[in-house]
Amino acid sequence: MTTVTGRRAAARVIRIRRQASFEARTMLRNGEQLLVAFILPAMAMVGLKFVSVPDLGLRRIDVIVPGVLALAVVSTAFTSQAIATAFDRRNGVLRLLGTTPLGRDGLLGGKALATGFVLAFHVLALSILGMALGWRPDLAGLVPGVVTIVLGAGCFVALAMLVAGRLRAEAVLAVANLLWVVFLGLGLLLPTSTLPSGVAAVARWLPSGALGDGLRAALAEGRWPVGPSLALVVWGAVGALLATRIFRWSD
Amino acid sequence: MSAVEVRDLVKSFGATRALDGANWCAEAGRVTAVLGPNGAGKSTTIECLQGLQRPDSGIARVLGEDPWGAPAEHRARVGLMLQDGGLPSMTTPPTLLTHLAGMYADPADPAALTKRLGIDEFARTIVRRLSGGQRQRVALAAALVGRPDVLFLDEPTAGMDPHTRLDVWDIVREQADGGVAVVLATHSFDEADRVADDIVIMDRGRVRAFGPRSEVAGAKSLEDVYFSLTGRGER
Numbered sequence: 363m364t365t366v367t368g369r370r371a372a373a374r375v376i377r378i379r380r381q382a383s384f385e386a387r388t389m390l391r392n393g394e395q396l397l398v399a400f401i402l403p404a405m406a407m408v409g410l411k412f413v414s415v416p417d418l419g420l421r422r423i424d425v426i427v428p429g430v431l432a433l434a435v436v437s438t439a440f441t442s443q444a445i446a447t448a449f450d451r452r453n454g455v456l457r458l459l460g461t462t463p464l465g466r467d468g469l470l471g472g473k474a475l476a477t478g479f480v481l482a483f484h485v486l487a488l489s490i491l492g493m494a495l496g497w498r499p500d501l502a503g504l505v506p507g508v509v510t511i512v513l514g515a516g517c518f519v520a521l522a523m524l525v526a527g528r529l530r531a532e533a534v535l536a537v538a539n540l541l542w543v544v545f546l547g548l549g550l551l552l553p554t555s556t557l558p559s560g561v562a563a564v565a566r567w568l569p570s571g572a573l574g575d576g577l578r579a580a581l582a583e584g585r586w587p588v589g590p591s592l593a594l595v596v597w598g599a600v601g602a603l604l605a606t607r608i609f610r611w612s613d
Numbered sequence: 614m615s616a617v618e619v620r621d622l623v624k625s626f627g628a629t630r631a632l633d634g635a636n637w638c639a640e641a642g643r644v645t646a647v648l649g650p651n652g653a654g655k656s657t658t659i660e661c662l663q664g665l666q667r668p669d670s671g672i673a674r675v676l677g678e679d680p681w682g683a684p685a686e687h688r689a690r691v692g693l694m695l696q697d698g699g700l701p702s703m704t705t706p707p708t709l710l711t712h713l714a715g716m717y718a719d720p721a722d723p724a725a726l727t728k729r730l731g732i733d734e735f736a737r738t739i740v741r742r743l744s745g746g747q748r749q750r751v752a753l754a755a756a757l758v759g760r761p762d763v764l765f766l767d768e769p770t771a772g773m774d775p776h777t778r779l780d781v782w783d784i785v786r787e788q789a790d791g792g793v794a795v796v797l798a799t800h801s802f803d804e805a806d807r808v809a810d811d812i813v814i815m816d817r818g819r820v821r822a823f824g825p826r827s828e829v830a831g832a833k834s835l836e837d838v839y840f841s842l843t844g845r846g847e848r
Contacts, residue, residue, distance in 0.1 A: 370719065371716065380716070384704075384712045388701065388704060391703070450701065453701070453702055454695050454700075457695060458699025462688060464685075465685055611665075
């Protein structure tokens with residue numbers, strides 16, 4: 363047997379950083395990810411800017427951009443992550459990487475960092491586009507806005523793991539895309555107050571309504587969105603708890 | 614101490630008893646082939662030794678450690694080639710191998726492995742578009758890139774053309790000669806005959822024979838011994 367001298371695994375921080383950079387490059391090169399997380403939200407922003415329905419008040423763009431950012435959060439943290447994780451699971455990638463020095467916790471850490479990085483990239487690009495269209499966020503709402511984005515990303519990643527943890531990869535693909543449309547309609551892109559009152563009462567407390575309304579309260583009105591933040595924390599905690607119970611590392 | 618130890622290993626999935634008290638070990642510097650029909654418990658054994666499954670009872674030890682929840686330093690000393698590959702599909706082989714090498718403090722040179730296994734012929738093709746045999750070569754390179762002390766290979770030459778199989782057998786021999794404990798699960802007598810020093814024959818979760826190849830086969834061929842031990846001897 364080879365004599366062991368010194369460490370054999372790269373340091374933990376280095377392993378996680380390398381995995382994060384590998385995952386982020388894979389995500390940014392993936393055309394479907396770019397479509398759902400940047401191009402479609404950008405099209406929604408431009409489209410909503412140049413039509414007049416629904417009535418969103420005087421500074422229309424200030425209501426539109428936070429909703430578009432919320433949509434980008436769901437695209438990257440939920441839809442992309444659910445689909446990528448389901449296919450990695452089916453292809454045995456989670457099993458293989460779990461047995462390398464990276465391990466399962468390193469894999470999760472790397473994915474979380476990569477998601478954060480890619481999301482920051484999309485949020486920044488969409489914000490610049492928004493400003494070019496006349497968006498002027500309330501400066502008092504910037505910190506609450508960033509906190510809401512982080513809470514929303516955490517919540518939707520947990521829900522993504524819940525969807526991706528058990529179902530067949532093809533089923534995850536269908537469900538994750540379907541839920542993207544459902545979330546979009548239930549308070550993500552447009553205020554829950556524009557929905558019929560019965561639907562609005564429910565949508566306000568769904569992850570989609572909480573994230574969308576929360577970001578609008580922060581960035582358009584400069585408020586701390588306390589209720590929506592709590593809703594995101596609760597959904598995220600419940601999702602994470604269930605995900606750890608049902609998640610399978612291989613099919 | 615043996616590099617790999619399996620003692621009274623039991624693992625059930627629902628009503629199916631995949632491992633029913635298996636016993637064998639593998640030594641450093643030797644190739645141990647685990648033979649058996651589908652469902653014999655070969656893959657389950659390897660998964661227990663990799664920490665991917667937790668045994669119901671019995672002992673699985675690799676380099677003296679329990680693989681279940683073993684730390685990164687332990688995982689760095691063990692290489693694994695999975696039957697289903699386990700490779701990310703949207704990346705090219707050299708990018709993947711360089712990335713995996715980055716998980717180790719003192720890895721093998723990915724470029725040298727790429728050349729040795731003929732991966733440079735399809736270096737610019739993403740994993741998803743590779744043939745089964747090409748994917749197997751990348752998976753083997755992934756198992757070798759950390760310069761392991763113990764190497765687990767699950768059906769390593771399935772789907773490979775005859776020339777590549779010879780290359781792979783050479784590499785397996787070299788690894789063992791360099792002091793690595795190689796454990797190879799296979800369906801192929803040809804493969805076991807050519808590269809194995811020790812043979813484990815499994816059937817229905819139990820070990821039917823274990824020992825040096827010459828002792829297990831005796832005067833008969835490995836194939837005859839295999840069929841007589843796995844319940845098809847009358848054919």
